[in-house]
Amino acid sequence: MKLKKKSNFFALTLVLTLLVMLTACGKNSATAKNTRTVVDMTRTKVKIPKQVKRVADLWHANNQIVLLLGGQQKLVTTTPMIQKQGWFRKVDPQIAKVKAPFVGQDLQIEEILKTKPDVAIAANPGQVKQLRQAKIPTVNAMFTDFPGLKKSVNLTAKILGKKYQTVAKRYNQELAHNLSYVQKRVANQKRVRVLHITDATNLKQVDGQETIINEWIKFAGGKNAIKARGNMVQVNPEEIVKQNPQVIIIGQTTTANARRLVKHDPLLQKTTAAEEGKVYGNPQGTFPWDRYSTEEALQVLWAAKLLHPAQFTQLDMVEKTRDFYQKYYHYRLTKQQAKQILAGYVPKK
Known part of the structure; x- marks a missing residue:
């Protein structure tokens, strides 16, 4: 009788363990289907949603890259500096209505979280750390040279989605042409x-x-x-x-x-x-x-x-x-x- 109870107990434990494992596998599978991985400018792998609809762009310069690519409608946060750029406002008047969650140079993490971003883009290492600690998928887009600029444009396009990569390719070709054009003439x-x-x-x-x-x-x-x-x-x-x-x-x-x-x-x-x-x-x-x-x-x-x-x-x-x-x-x-x-x-x- 005791042996039978022990057998039943082990059988029940095995079933429960299998159920937990199957549930975990299901969750991992669902996560894999809904996310993708990008490699940022510091070579850090970042998991982001497959469909990015809401972007917290906390680096002034990258907001302009997003604008060039045509993804400005996805911005849920920007920076005060961008909102003060007169020609940016001329081209995209809606930027004035986007949240700019800063006090001076300091991020307001709680305010950023309220905008429910799918991904954040930044360049300041301290800000990147803050955002990641707040569990926001964060990409560092910083560059210091022309190859880096091209790479950052491609990275931003990849974050925004497939159709934006066509614009990125065209821009990078134009940049390469302009660089070659001036180099030949000043050599x-x-x-x-x-x-x-x-x-x-x-x-x-x-x-x-x-x-x-x-x-x-x-x-x-x-x-x-x-x-x-x-x-x-x-x-x-x-x-x-x-x-x-x-x-x-x-x-x-x-x-x-x-x-x-x-x-x-x-x-x-x-x-x-x-x-x-x-x-x-x-x-x-x-x-x-x-x-x-x-x-x-x-x-x-x-x-x-x-x-x-x-x-x-x-x-x-x-x-x-x-x-x-x-x-x-x-x-x-x-x-x-x-x-x-x-x-x-x-x-x-």
Whole structure:
């Protein structure tokens, strides 16, 4: 009798164990069917839903990549900086209604969770860690060079879905063409020393080596006057004068304002760039051209013509800009608007 009870107990245990295993297998199978894996820019494998409908984009520059790919309707969060970009608002007025869950530079995780994102995109390692700790599938999309830009565009397209990969391929082909075009024409030209100041608020903050800024300077036939590595580097003004840049470019401002600032700076006004009037504001479109966005495809053309005008007499940057906006944003710029972008002007509304 006892033996029979023991046998029944073991049989029941075996059945229950099998049921648990089958249930687990079923769940794993269902999860596998509903998810896919992408490899981000840090080579981290990230599981994301098969169908991504809601994107928390917490890196300013990547919002512009999403816009170019045509996926902006999937954005459930953005950044305050993007909402302040006048040309971005012109092209996509709906961006003003998207949540921007930041206090200063700090993420508001609870507010992000309320938007129920399928995936988050970021570039700051600390933010990536925060988001992953909150159980949000998070992809790091950061890049520092043109191969990285192409890869980041492909990664973003892969996250958004198959149809966006067609646009990514077309864009990457255009970027490759533009890079090849300028390289061939500046190959035998003497390199021009270029100082790139991050923005007009601090003339001692510059962009150095191992940045996308350094990349387009090199491709355009220039040489970065700054030897230090990294973005937004604080430098001694005397060091700038010592390097004596032949061209000064200031980000996120107009050419008129850039020239006014340099004219009134006691040290910068001593440089060859200032003496020869070669001081410029960098073009600003849906994102500043000089920084980490797809409008780098236009930046490298603009910079090459700026540094070596004789090599690019047939290059019409107004028409290039208009064509780019029509092709990717389906937005028809007037000639005047294109000129404003090239001069670094940003509309207030």
